[in-house]
Amino acid sequence: MIDDAIRVLAGDCTVIAEADDRQEYRGRVTTIVKPDNTVLVHDIDGYQPVAWLTRADSVSSDRRDGFTLVAKKDTQTLRIAAHEQDGFAHYPSSAAGTPVGTCPDCGSALIRSNDVHCVGCGDRYGVPADATIRDDQCDCDCGLPKMRVERGRAFNVCLDRNCESLDAAVKEAFDREWACPELDCDGDLQILRRGGLIAGCEHYPDCDTGFAVPAGVVDGECGCGLPTFETASGIRCLDATCERALEGTVTADSMADD
Incomplete structure (x- = not known):
């Protein structure tokens, strides 16, 4: 509409x-x-x-x-x-924006503003702010473009989350990949959606440790034991408040050199 x-x-x-x-x-x-x-x-x-x-x-x-x-x-x-x-x-x-494709339902233009929407039938798809809309179409029969989103690694998924879920892709890649950093907790971090995507302790609510998954790709390990991410603003720890970030960090390049 x-x-x-x-x-x-x-x-x-x-x-x-x-x-x-x-x-x-x-x-x-x-x-x-x-x-x-x-x-x-x-x-x-x-x-x-x-x-x-x-x-x-x-x-x-x-x-x-x-x-x-x-x-x-x-x-x-x-x-x-x-x-x-x-x-x-x-x-x-409707809102005006950058053309990113053709609506498979009505043939009108798909436009990206705050989201991606059709100027004809009004269909709209929520997209992360850092997503890049690709030229290639989804592998299924929906006819929509794919988007590239970095959440630990680069994922290429359909615009329609009901067709191909970014959450599911990130969960498959990183669920329980990292241990909870709390000293008295033996839990692993699960990939959950709570407002945004977070890596949260499996023992919640007994342990409420959780970190927003940043827009970027994992490139090593922080001195605190959590992964580091290469983001648009530089290297950072999964824990944005970490005081040991980059101290004793092991990067993917240094591991390759070994």
Whole structure:
């Protein structure tokens, strides 16, 4: 489903903006009401609106005589009244983003913004912020692109988590691979989803040790015994607060040299 409609109202209008003061305009203007209740009033000059209200608490309109529109936010009020109506319409809208493929259901473009969504049917797929959308398609018959995500290693999985689960791939690779670092605990770290992916002790709640799995690939072992990850910001321990990070770290390259 498309996010919502953008409303467009055009005509010879009086525009009154009230906040700390009162400003009144008249002219042939076009008013745009976005799905988040942002109201923009444009005239012929420049790119900046002559009046606007960002994310209004309420927007109401009436079309009985031309049209009127009232938007309110806290102590601010924006009123638009048409003396002569040129147009009043609703247009489907969605977030704009980078094209990453074709929707297998309707043939429209798949766009990446905060997620990946279809501009036609509105199907959407949540993706991690660090994911890279690939050109190749999923191995099954869904027709969707794959994404590359680094969580301990690089995984190439389908956009649709119901088709191919990133969680399952990370769990298969790293579940119980690392021992809980608590001295009085003999548990292993399981791969779990608690908000995000974590490596958490199997003895929870008796042991509440847990670490968010970072975006990066395992490249060695920290001095504390946990793995280190090569990330976009550098090498770090699985435990982001580790004071022994990089002290006595064994890397994959040093192990290869041995």
